[in-house]
Amino acid sequence: MHLTQELELFPDVRVTQLLFKEVKNAAELRQSAVDGKINGALINPTMLVDPFQVLVAANKAVCFQKNGKMKTRALSSEIIFNLSPTNKISDAFKRFGISDGDDCVMVVVVQDKSETPCFDDIVSKVDGCQIPVKDISLLSDHMKIKKLYKVTPQEEKCGTLLDAVVSRMATKDVL
Amino acid sequence: MAVPEFLSTAELLKQGAEARVYRAQFLGKPAIVKERFPKRYRHSVLDEKLTHRRTVQEVRSILRCRKAGIPAPVVYFVDYTSNCIFMEEILRSTTVRDHIVGAQQSDAGNDVELRLLAQRVGQTLAKMHDEDVIHGDLTTSNMLLRRGPQDKESELVLIDFGLSYISALPEDKGVDLYVLEKAFLSTHPNTELVFEELLKSYAASSKRSPAVIKKLEEVRLRGRKRSMVG
Numbered sequence: 036m037h038l039t040q041e042l043e044l045f046p047d048v049r050v051t052q053l054l055f056k057e058v059k060n061a062a063e064l065r066q067s068a069v070d071g072k073i074n075g076a077l078i079n080p081t082m083l084v085d086p087f088q089v090l091v092a093a094n095k096a097v098c099f100q101k102n103g104k105m106k107t108r109a110l111s112s113e114i115i116f117n118l119s120p121t122n123k124i125s126d127a128f129k130r131f132g133i134s135d136g137d138d139c140v141m142v143v144v145v146q147d148k149s150e151t152p153c154f155d156d157i158v159s160k161v162d163g164c165q166i167p168v169k170d171i172s173l174l175s176d177h178m179k180i181k182k183l184y185k186v187t188p189q190e191e192k193c194g195t196l197l198d199a200v201v202s203r204m205a206t207k208d209v210l
Numbered sequence: 211m212a213v214p215e216f217l218s219t220a221e222l223l224k225q226g227a228e229a230r231v232y233r234a235q236f237l238g239k240p241a242i243v244k245e246r247f248p249k250r251y252r253h254s255v256l257d258e259k260l261t262h263r264r265t266v267q268e269v270r271s272i273l274r275c276r277k278a279g280i281p282a283p284v285v286y287f288v289d290y291t292s293n294c295i296f297m298e299e300i301l302r303s304t305t306v307r308d309h310i311v312g313a314q315q316s317d318a319g320n321d322v323e324l325r326l327l328a329q330r331v332g333q334t335l336a337k338m339h340d341e342d343v344i345h346g347d348l349t350t351s352n353m354l355l356r357r358g359p360q361d362k363e364s365e366l367v368l369i370d371f372g373l374s375y376i377s378a379l380p381e382d383k384g385v386d387l388y389v390l391e392k393a394f395l396s397t398h399p400n401t402e403l404v405f406e407e408l409l410k411s412y413a414a415s416s417k418r419s420p421a422v423i424k425k426l427e428e429v430r431l432r433g434r435k436r437s438m439v440g
Contacts (some may be wrong), residue, residue, distance in 0.1 A: 040237060040238060042237070043216060043234065043235055043236060044212045044213060044216050044236075045212050056415055074259045087238075088236040091237065091286060091287065094237060094287060095287060098212070098289060101212065103292055159413055163344075181425060186278075187277065189277075189278065190277050192279045192285060193276060193280065193281040193282075193365075194281070196274065198276075199276070201284060201285075201286060202272075202276055202284050202285050205269075205285045205286055205287050206269050206270070206273050206285055206288065207374070209266045209270065209288075210270065210273070
């Protein structure tokens with residue numbers, strides 16, 4: 036159900052994605068994340084095109100953490116920030132974090148290889164139905180994504196929406 | 211220092227004066243990594259500044275092209291501490307250089323095909339110059355032909371924006387074309403007509419081309435460096 040990827044640049048780090056729909060306790064989850072009781076980033080899946088998008092954000096977050104260059108205070112908030120095309124932290128949370136009324140959520144967990152992978156804790160906290168991560172495309176809102184990342188029709192001629200989104204995420208710090 | 215360790219296990223494809231290019235997997239996808247290594251012959255502060263600026267410039271030009279619908283590799287990640295750009299590997303592709311060499315060797319009716327290719331290159335470059343992107347190193351090796359999934363017409367992808375910059379000056383665009391002309395005619399003998407076709411389609415594709423072509427003619431007479439006399 037979940038999807039785990041080892042980061043080639045940091046072979047001791049693993050990124051796991053868990054996707055839930057029909058979530059009934061988004062407000063409670065958001066509060067636990069704010070309080071630091073959930074060891075992961077909670078993302079609004081309607082803004083995600085593909086699991087690769089999350090991996091790009093997570094890889095960059097881990098890299099900036101190791102270099103001491105993070106723009107936000109925690110790794111999970113840095114992942115959310117990296118998804119955004121702009122450099123405004125509050126905007127990133129508004130668009131890519133979850134809101135109290137949301138009915139679906141993507142949880143991203145970054146773990147050390149030495150830790151035993153255990154996601155029962157997260158699964159038990161979410162009052163919803165876990166679905167395969169590859170089904171993310173069923174939840175994504177392409178209109179909203181195109182608008183936020185300012186993807187033009189001519190750009191989609193030379194690549195996919197994922198390409199456009201990832202390019203912007205990767206280069207936003209130097210534009 | 212994760213990136214240098216990672217590169218030591220990657221497959222080195224090419225080494226130039228400015229950078230090394232590797233092939234590797236990145237987040238599960240086939241990727242190309244361009245590493246601008248430190249130049250010890252430069253003062254370290256200057257070196258870091260120049261290298262950083264060129265990395266940033268390259269990434270910006272790629273994004274600008276893609277936004278305009280000109281195919282260029284997708285940038286996946288940039289590491290500013292080691293000055294590495296991680297980008298999409300253009301799979302199922304050959305360089306325009308190899309393509310032309312191959313076509314010239316098996317000369318049966320390829321003249322038409324080469325002219326069509328030249329037209330496509332001309333159109334793409336006109337589009338790029340209309341976005342004020344100056345490539346800086348146009349050669350037939352820096353253009354790839356990517357074959358479509360099902361025998362669809364192949365797509366022209368521009369690569370290596372390492373010397374690129376943004377400029378609206380016809381002079382800069384003219385020099386860009388002049389560099390290509392020199393490279394094109396010296397790598398591919400007897401292609402004067404093909405290159406002429408390229409310029410013709412460039413001129414037809416861009417409203418701003420007359421000034422550029424005029425500059426190109428000037429540059430041909432004096433070489434790419436502007437005369438500093440007087």
